[in-house]
Every structure is written in C-alpha cells, then in structure tokens.
Amino acid sequence: MSDPLDDLFGALADPTRRALMVRLVSKGPATATVLSADFPLTRQAVVKHLQALEAAGMVTPERQGREVRFRADPEPLAAAVGWLLDAGASWDRRIDRLRGRVGSRAGSTTREH
Amino acid sequence: MSDPLDDLFGALADPTRRALMVRLVSKGPATATVLSADFPLTRQAVVKHLQALEAAGMVTPERQGREVRFRADPEPLAAAVGWLLDAGASWDRRIDRLRGRVGSRAGSTTREH
DNA sequence: GAGATGTGCAACTGATGAGTTGCGTGTGGT
DNA sequence: ACCACACGCAACTCATCAGTTGCACATCTC
Known part of the structure; x- marks a missing residue:
C-alpha cells in the first residue's frame, strides 16, 4: 500500500x-x-x-x-516528472509553462492520493 | 560536499x-x-x-x-526535472521527446557534477 | 507585567538503510 | 566428473531518520 x-x-x-x-x-x-x-x-x-x-x-x-x-528502464522516470509537474502546477508560471508543453505526453501523470 | x-x-x-x-x-x-x-x-x-x-x-x-x-519554493523542482531529463537523455525516445520539447525552457537544466 | 500562545533546543526511542562478511547453490567449460 | 565463476541468502554492525516528550525563550494581548 x-x-x-x-x-x-x-x-x-x-x-x-x-x-x-x-x-x-x-x-x-x-x-x-x-x-x-x-x-x-x-x-x-x-x-x-x-x-x-x-x-x-x-x-x-x-x-x-x-x-x-x-x-x-525509463518508464518510472516519466512518473517522477509527472508528479513534479503536478505538484508545481498552478503554482509558478515557470513550472506551469513546462507542464503545458509536456502535458499530453507525460501521460500517466495524474496520480491518486 | x-x-x-x-x-x-x-x-x-x-x-x-x-x-x-x-x-x-x-x-x-x-x-x-x-x-x-x-x-x-x-x-x-x-x-x-x-x-x-x-x-x-x-x-x-x-x-x-x-x-x-x-x-x-518551486525552483528546486526544476532542478529535479532537469536531472531526470539529463539522465534519461539519449536513452529512450519517450524521455528524449520530453527533453526536446522542454529543453530550452527548463533552463538551468544542465547541472554541475 | 502577567498570562497565553508560538517557536526553538535537546535527549531519547524504534525503525530502516548502507555496507560488510561468510557460506551455500547453481551453471558453464574442459 | 570437476573446478571455477556468478549468483543468492542470512546475520551482523553502524549510522541515520522519524517521531516523541519536556522545557526554555520570545512575543503578543489586556
């Protein structure tokens, strides 16, 4: 768990x-x-x-x-990036910008909890 | 150190x-x-x-x-993302793609060490 | 200035992680 | 069959970390 x-x-x-x-x-x-x-x-x-x-x-x-x-194996790194972007979203314009561009691809970005 | x-x-x-x-x-x-x-x-x-x-x-x-x-403070998160992208670069096309799009903006992506 | 509230420091316990050594087991070559 | 090499398991040490409690110090309010 x-x-x-x-x-x-x-x-x-x-x-x-x-x-x-x-x-x-x-x-x-x-x-x-x-x-x-x-x-x-x-x-x-x-x-x-x-x-x-x-x-x-x-x-x-x-x-x-x-x-x-x-x-x-690279897959998990994407998850890490995903969390970082999620955490930073709507927080700071810089991160926000990052998120916007990567977005779609970061894929399984959104997580539980 | x-x-x-x-x-x-x-x-x-x-x-x-x-x-x-x-x-x-x-x-x-x-x-x-x-x-x-x-x-x-x-x-x-x-x-x-x-x-x-x-x-x-x-x-x-x-x-x-x-x-x-x-x-x-968001700044360090960018550094984390930077490392992840650096580490994954020229490794897997997915990560590589991420890197390519974020690249320039991630700015202080390239780190010492 | 007295009391309440918010923070800082220190000591202590319990768990987890890094690293080691020793030994047993399997697999490949000759 | 035998020997060498590569791996797996287990026990043990040492350090660090999460979390706690207790108490002292600063600051606001009346």
Whole structure:
C-alpha cells in the first residue's frame, strides 16, 4: 500500500544509485559483479542497490545462463516528472509553462492520493 | 560536499513531505503549528520535515512577529526535472521527446557534477 | 507585567538503510 | 566428473531518520 513514488524518489535519493543508473544508461546493461568492479563497493552492496532500483521499476534483471544482466528502464522516470509537474502546477508560471508543453505526453501523470 | 540532488530527492522520498508540499502549494504558506493540526503529527515532527524541505530549498521560512510562515519554493523542482531529463537523455525516445520539447525552457537544466 | 500562545533546543526511542562478511547453490567449460 | 565463476541468502554492525516528550525563550494581548 506504499506509494510507488516513495520507492521512486527513495531510489533516486542515493548518489550511488543515481550513478549506477547513469552507468547503466550510458554503457548499457551489466551484471552486479561487473558493476562492483567499477564502483568502490562489494558485489552484495551493488546487488542491494539494484534491488532498490528494481523495486522502483527503474531497472530490470535479465538472466542469461549463470549471469544476471541489469537493464535500465525509463518508464518510472516519466512518473517522477509527472508528479513534479503536478505538484508545481498552478503554482509558478515557470513550472506551469513546462507542464503545458509536456502535458499530453507525460501521460500517466495524474496520480491518486 | 554532498550533492544537492541528495537532499532534493531525499526530501521528495517521504510521503508526508510530499503531502506537506502539496498542502503549501495549494493552500498557500502556513506555520508549523497550523500544519501540525492538519496532519497526524506533532508540531516538532512537522518542523523536522520542514527543515528537510528547507535544506532541499523547496520551502522558505518567513518570520512574522512570533510566527514563522513557510512558503513553497518551486525552483528546486526544476532542478529535479532537469536531472531526470539529463539522465534519461539519449536513452529512450519517450524521455528524449520530453527533453526536446522542454529543453530550452527548463533552463538551468544542465547541472554541475 | 502577567498570562497565553508560538517557536526553538535537546535527549531519547524504534525503525530502516548502507555496507560488510561468510557460506551455500547453481551453471558453464574442459 | 570437476573446478571455477556468478549468483543468492542470512546475520551482523553502524549510522541515520522519524517521531516523541519536556522545557526554555520570545512575543503578543489586556
């Protein structure tokens, strides 16, 4: 019953996780083991971060043989942008302008609660 | 030396804080005491949340006599949107489209780091 | 100036998160 | 079959955060 936004922003709140996302986006999918080599972290630590990102739907695990390759998933980011625009709507002209232009596409922008 | 994005997304990660923001945006500035009446929280708890929001630059305290009125500040939200778009750029055409349309206006979109 | 109201500071508890280490299990190559 | 590698699970530490309570200080009103 927890708001997906919690997981989303929560995942984004950690610099390591943001870095992981950037890394996955720019250099493509990778396994936790590989990632742990590029970051000053244990494989297990990386795994935990990836789990947090997965819970937020920002990353998807894909098994290939004995490896598990993680791929970045953009969808949730749109939801985040959506909330930000909703929250800012009719608040400040700048944000309002943003909203107007993006609007239609931001799609599932409107949320419950 | 901590990234401002940490505070920003960190503040956004808590549902209570998001609710506080919505409340401040929709019904305008208010004091912690007033807010604590609208939420199932102690005044002190509200104060702490407001401090987190202030650290993220999303809220600004304004003293008026013996009261302290908190006003929502939109600026940082643009920064958040900026990061999301930057992160998603050249990644997925949907996000890419968003970026293209917002781009110029999002202004201070491109951030340090 | 006295009382009421609003804010600020500090200490404390309980829960959650980051990170680690150790060990077990599965999968691929030879 | 065997060995190496990649993953998964579990327990543990350390820090941070949400929320509380209690009390002191400032300010308005009469």
